[in-house]
Amino acid sequence: MSVLLISFLFSFILNLWLVRYSYLHARFSADSDLTGIQKFHTIAVPRVGGAAILLAIFLALWVRYFQSPDVGLFGLLLILSSLPAVIAGLTEDITKKVGIRIRLMATILAAGLAGYMLNAWLGSVQILGIDNLMITYPILAIAITCFAVGGVANAFNIIDGYNGLSAVVAIMILLGIAYVAFKVGDHQIMIASFAMIGALFGFLFWNYPRGLIFLGDGGAYLVGFWIAELSVLLTTRHPEVSKWFPLLLCAYPIFETLFTIYRRLILKRVHPGMPDASHLHQLVYKRVVRWSVGTNFNYLKVQRNALTAPYLWMLCLLAVIPALLFWQNHVLLKIFTAIFALIYCWIYWAIVRYKFPEFLIISNADKDSE
Template sequence: MSVLATSFLISLLVTLLVIRYNHLHARFTADSDIVGVQKFHDTPVPRIGGLGILLGLSVAFVVRYFQNNEVGSFGLWLIACCLPAFIFGFIEDLTKRVGVKVRLLATIASAILAGYFLGGWLTSVQLLGIDNLMLAYPIVAVAITCFAVAGVVNAFNIIDGYNGLSSMVAVIILGGIAYVAFQVGDAPIMICAVALIGSLFGFLVWNYPRGLIFMGDGGAYLIGFWIAELSVLLTARHPEVSKWFPLLLCIYPIFETLFTIYRRVILKRVHPGMPDASHLHQLIYRRMVRLTNGVDDIKGKTYRNSMTSPYLWLLCLLAVIPAVLFWRSHMILKAFCLVFVITYIWIYWAIVRYKIPEYLIHRKEG
């Protein structure tokens, strides 16, 4: 598809230029904090990869507009709606001074814009009682939609911790959205999903495995919003698609966020926004990807970083595959959501207590 090729090439080239001329803008764009609890790189790296992803999408839909007005307009409107979330995330990448609350409000503003201009409102969640409230009081539907979109956006920002992790998880989820959109004959949503897949692959060429550039908050907010809105629009436009389909698709980043809040607020009794090094991907990095001679130089850290992400890609696939197979049946999807939650907690418990099966531990001489 032309939109896939265009978004890939533009993202690839823009990201290359950002890396190539890093010396000109590093004082503004580089992630120079290499000692924080959530930092796993040894040299300053540009963290504005989201710029290439956005430009890849934008050029692809401008080109598409002249080929197919309906699809091109839909994509461009979705880009326009995502701009508040992206811009405030991007400003945070440049200044490190935009608070979480401000970024949250920007995300909610993007959700409201998408709801108003594209009809992206949830009308039900297939839960007894809540659906009746949403029908009786439209403001409840608006609030739940904004909460859901903001939650998914924040979830993708939380899992953006290692080379290729958040971006490849997004590719896997977008593949599921594109498949179901194809099944129900919704070309605009399918092409929007494919376009972002192209942009993400252009970014991944430089991000994985060497980590030459990071996605940054702007990029994470962009892909989180894009996935959240395509999910809302897909279920709003096609009642046969279960509301639990996108929830199961995105359950890895969503549950990672919920579990993080539980761990910080209930177990550690700290503010939920307080950074720590206890995310599942961080535990996998430290305890499941090992260098047998204990070397922890730059090359070793880069290797461990890149080998951490595939574990989480597989975990994501365990949810995406049943979501794609049973996208119509909310009861089956609910059951698989429960199975995923139990599996996640078991994996976390096993890693914390060093009860990891040997065949899951990856070893290599450093």
């Protein structure tokens, strides 16, 4: 647990510094666009929390290297391989000029580096027909691995819309990975999971509920990449862990991404990279959390922002719990993945048509009327 505490303390202090002295770097780091279609904050906020998280896990794993060289080296190589994705994300955070295609390619490059340095290649996906092709054509296995890692990293960037949302989802998923890594005796993966968990808790202290600092693209890509690579390594090293365990574990961010592509490409007939305000978390914010905006506009909007994430945390748990219960049974994992997809679609349909139960609505209208 020492790596968790060390990464937490470093992340807490580094994020505190970024928040306390934001005026020194706000010209470059602050998200000053308060009117964008996907913007729901009221003041300019630093979006470089990912840099603090990266440095925190590096320092924690560097300290760990002197205690357990094999564990520390594993984590440091994972950090090294993540740099293309993190740098591309941080460059976008600072310049606002790095397109989604370049960031996705950088993440795929990072996956290739991790595959080369850590032998992190998927050997199968437990889908009839595809597994045989992956064995026959190793280049296909490499391509599927890179595509999967890039997709998961991008998925965490997509759900990073409200205070605490993606960070808490990531913590729940990482706890699941750490639990199964402990069950199969893989201390490298378990320690790497705890390093990120500690760093995310240090970040959350300043991010939730007030939103004093954001993950930014750099942080979202780092977190998504970290989870994706640990998932690949866990299932590759330990055949008893079903390939569908991490898929169900990450079902919420993954399905949010797939549904977004479907919505934009098929329903709206626009480029899938075109931003919109129709993500599930945005619909929850606009239609379920009906927090009035009165005289103290900024305060109430921050409250409304913070009240949105718990709905999606509960949705994520619907996938995390069965994944942990049946991490060895690929048939049950596939069934629960299908069930989660149906639940997601039903929730989305219900919110769009205002058919959701009234007890789920949070409103301060009664308080305002007093």
